[in-house]
Amino acid sequence: MQLSNATLAQLPASVEAPGYPRAQVEAGIVHLGLGAFHRAHQAMYTDRLLATGERNWGIVGAGVVSADIKAALAPQDGLYVLAERGAGREKLRVIGSIVEVLGGPEDAETLLARMSATSTRIVSLTVTEKGYFLDPGSDRLRIEDAAIAADLAHPEAPKTAPGLIVEALKRRRAAAIPPFTVLSCDNLPHNGRLAKAAVLSFAAELDSGLAAWIEANVSFPCTMVDRITPATTDADRARLLDATGVDDAWPVLTEEFCQWVIEDRFTLGRPDWDKAGAIFSDEIEAWENMKLQCLNGAHSCLAYLGQITGRATVAEAMTVPLITSILDQLWQEIREVLKAPQGVDTAAYVESLKQRFANPSLAHRTAQIASDGSQKLPQRLLAPLRERIKKGLDSPAIATALAAWMHYVVKIAHTPDGALVDPLAATILAQAGRSPVVEETVENLLAIESLFGADLASSLEFRFAVIAKYRQLAMNPDVSTAV
Numbered sequence: 001m002q003l004s005n006a007t008l009a010q011l012p013a014s015v016e017a018p019g020y021p022r023a024q025v026e027a028g029i030v031h032l033g034l035g036a037f038h039r040a041h042q043a044m045y046t047d048r049l050l051a052t053g054e055r056n057w058g059i060v061g062a063g064v065v066s067a068d069i070k071a072a073l074a075p076q077d078g079l080y081v082l083a084e085r086g087a088g089r090e091k092l093r094v095i096g097s098i099v100e101v102l103g104g105p106e107d108a109e110t111l112l113a114r115m116s117a118t119s120t121r122i123v124s125l126t127v128t129e130k131g132y133f134l135d136p137g138s139d140r141l142r143i144e145d146a147a148i149a150a151d152l153a154h155p156e157a158p159k160t161a162p163g164l165i166v167e168a169l170k171r172r173r174a175a176a177i178p179p180f181t182v183l184s185c186d187n188l189p190h191n192g193r194l195a196k197a198a199v200l201s202f203a204a205e206l207d208s209g210l211a212a213w214i215e216a217n218v219s220f221p222c223t224m225v226d227r228i229t230p231a232t233t234d235a236d237r238a239r240l241l242d243a244t245g246v247d248d249a250w251p252v253l254t255e256e257f258c259q260w261v262i263e264d265r266f267t268l269g270r271p272d273w274d275k276a277g278a279i280f281s282d283e284i285e286a287w288e289n290m291k292l293q294c295l296n297g298a299h300s301c302l303a304y305l306g307q308i309t310g311r312a313t314v315a316e317a318m319t320v321p322l323i324t325s326i327l328d329q330l331w332q333e334i335r336e337v338l339k340a341p342q343g344v345d346t347a348a349y350v351e352s353l354k355q356r357f358a359n360p361s362l363a364h365r366t367a368q369i370a371s372d373g374s375q376k377l378p379q380r381l382l383a384p385l386r387e388r389i390k391k392g393l394d395s396p397a398i399a400t401a402l403a404a405w406m407h408y409v410v411k412i413a414h415t416p417d418g419a420l421v422d423p424l425a426a427t428i429l430a431q432a433g434r435s436p437v438v439e440e441t442v443e444n445l446l447a448i449e450s451l452f453g454a455d456l457a458s459s460l461e462f463r464f465a466v467i468a469k470y471r472q473l474a475m476n477p478d479v480s481t482a483v
Contacts, residue, residue, distance in 0.1 A: 003246040005077045008094065015081070015244050018096030019051050022077075025058040027099050028271075030115050030180075032125040032161050034061035034069045034103070039095065040229040040254040042124060042185050044082060046097040048276035057271040058099035060114045064127055064161055067104030072249035074101045081240055081251040085361035091256075092243060108157060115168035116177070121268035123168070124183040125195070127161045129375035130423050131186075132198040135450055136378050139194065141201035152205050162202040169203075169214055181219045181267045187296060189288050189379045192222035192263065221263040224287040226295065228314075228356060229254045230364040255362055257352075261287040286341040289383075293334045294346070295353055297380040298327050299369050301401035302357065304408045306366035308473070310480045313365055318358040322478050327354075330397035337387035371421035373405055374428065374451045382456065389462070396465065403469035406432070406445050407479070424451065438474075442467045 001007055008017050029046070031038060038061070046057055061078065063069040073080060078098035084091045102111050115123055125131070133142045141162070142148060151163030158164045169179055182199060184191035199220075203211035230253055240251050260278040264270075274280055281287060299314070305326065306317035317323050331350045340346050381398050388395045412418040413433035420429055431444040446457045446466070456462055473479050 001246050003076045003079050003081065003094070003244075003248045005079070007246055008079070011094065011244060011246065014092065016091075016093035018047065018079075018094060020053075020055075020096070022096050022099065024055050025050060025097075025099055026056050026119060027058040027060045027114070028056045028119060029058070029122045029124060030060045030062065030111070030120050031098075032062055032064050032123065032164065033127040033131065034063050034073070034098070034101065035126060036232060036252045036254075037187075037225075037227070037229045038124075038126040038185065039080060039098075040082060040252045041225055041227050041258065041260065042126075043095055043097045044258070045260060045273050045276045045278055046271065047095045049271050049273060050097055052272075052275050054271065057097075059097050060100045060102065060111075060120075061098045062101075062107070062111050062114075063103030064131065064159075064164075067107075069250065070101045070103030070107070073098070076249065079248075081244060081246075081248045083236075083240060083251060083253045084256050085253060085359070086256045087359060087361060090361070092240070105159075108159070112158075112164065112168055112171065115164065115180070116171040116175070118177050120180055122181045122183050122266070122270065123165060124185055125161055126185050128186060129188060129372060131161050132188075132194050133160065133162060134194060134198055136375055139197050141198055141205075143201075143205060148202070152202070155206055162198040165199050166203045166206065166210070166214075169199075169218065170207075170210055173210065173213055179214070179218045179267055181221065181265075181270070183221055183223065183262075183266075185223055185225050187225055187292070189292050189383070190222055190285070191288075192220040196220035217267070219265045219267045221265045222284045222288065223263065224259070224261040224284060224291055226259040226291050227254055227257065228359075228362060228364055230362055231368055233363070253362070255356060255359060257356055259291075281341070283341045286339055290338060290340050290344065290346065290349065292379050293338060293381075293384050294331060294350060296376065297334060297384065297401075298330055298353065298357075300373070300376055300380050301330055301397075301404065302327060303366040303369035304373075304401065304404035307370050308404060308407045308411065308480065309478045311366060313363050314357050314369070315360045315362065315364070317366060318354075320478060322476060326397055326400050330401060333388060333393075333395055333397050334384045336393065337384055337391065370408060372423065373409075374422050374424040374448075377402070377405065377451065382452070385462075386455070389459070394465070396469065399462070399465040400469040400473070403442075403466050403473055406442060406466070406470055407473055409445070410441060424448065438470055439467055442470055 151158040184195040263284045264280040305323045311317040385398045409432045412420045413429045
């Protein structure tokens with residue numbers, strides 16, 4: 001029995017179902033990038049809001065890269081099971097806020113029509129760092145990228161998020177329809193500004209007048225998002241089938257904790273997500289930095305250390321004294337230069353992170369977190385590093401985290417058929433495999449200016465610190481040769 005509107009009534013009482021008439025919900029949001037995180041986070045908040053009586057903020061969800069998500073969720077009427085897991089407990093609920101699912105080339109024109117419709121007031125996106133096509137060192141739109149170049153050559157049939165947004169805004173402008181808000185929900189610092197940079201740069205390549213209109217009329221609020229959401233496995237699907245009695249092609253597993261902080265700047269109004277637990281704040285940068293550095297920076301450090309010590313999950317890595325001791329020192333280094341939101345106890349925040357990381361109910365894989373390091377390291381670890389350098393402070397834990405990343409990519413470079421999931425994979429692996437000499441390996445990787453910038457590459461003190469930590473990790477008996 002497949003999950004759908006028709007089978008909702010047959011769910012066991014232990015599974016919470018949408019408590020509102022889905023047929024009365026109208027779409028006011030188009031979301032690009034219908035992955036697990038969006039469905040554990042923004043779609044969940046919107047589901048809670050719809051349960052309060054709102055009816056105008058349903059979501060049209062679209063897969064940008066592939067049609068896989070449509071194949072999974074369209075037969076289920078957009079429904080899916082959200083499993084919120086704590087230590088020894090689990091809460092199951094069916095999320096009903098996604099009222100239409102699109103994906104694939106055959107839906108391209110339908111998606112643009114939805115984005116251009118007067119009822120659409122927000123276009124949100126979770127397309128990961130790669131989906132903005134910005135150079136991590138300069139935030140320059142990579143117009144030489146094949147996908148962006150194809151969209152610029154055929155802007156009426158776009159396939160990237162910047163291309164889709166610009167084409168939809170162009171159509172709204174031509175039809176005298178007010179523009180929607182572009183709401184980035186990706187785990188990136190200043191994500192609204194990055195979305196704006198990508199959209200304006202793309203528009204400027206096509207029409208300077210359109211770019212000026214977008215800059216004058218479109219809002220790009222920044223958001224801070226936080227919820228650990230591992231990738232769903234076949235074992236998860238089988239277990240949830242037993243628990244619910246219905247077959248869900250793409251359920252989502254996540255932790256109990258959830259946080260969303262939003263800058264309150266919207267072009268055509270917004271949902272009252274604060275009724276569902278979100279926070280509207282004018283301190284968005286402070287919230288962003290605390291989460292990106294304390295949580296995500298520690299996550300990246302843990303992931304690379306976990307990979308080189310043979311720990312497949314975050315919870316497993318948290319049992320290794322080498323890793324936990326480095327994390328404790330890393331958090332201290334980050335907190336010393338962190339400007340936290342008013343009223344937030346950063347020590348208590350870090351303690352809550354330790355509990356979340358150690359949650360044995362979430363099989364959050366270190367390999368998943370370790371992907372796309374070139375996109376993640378600048379904001380997660382290099383930003384606090386630069387602040388510490390300005391203050392004349394040593395950063396041994398950050399140097400260790402970067403050395404762990406280097407061990408990780410070097411081992412992949414020397415593994416037959418090794419594959420690195422990263423937009424800069426070819427460059428990184430070429431630099432990682434050039435020399436067996438430790439000093440040269442570190443120098444070669446630091447020379448990737450689009451990742452480390454000229455300042456860090458030219459810092460002798462920083463280079464020597466990373467070399468020392470690289471050697472120290474290599475001599476540690478916990479560090480294995482397997483990735």
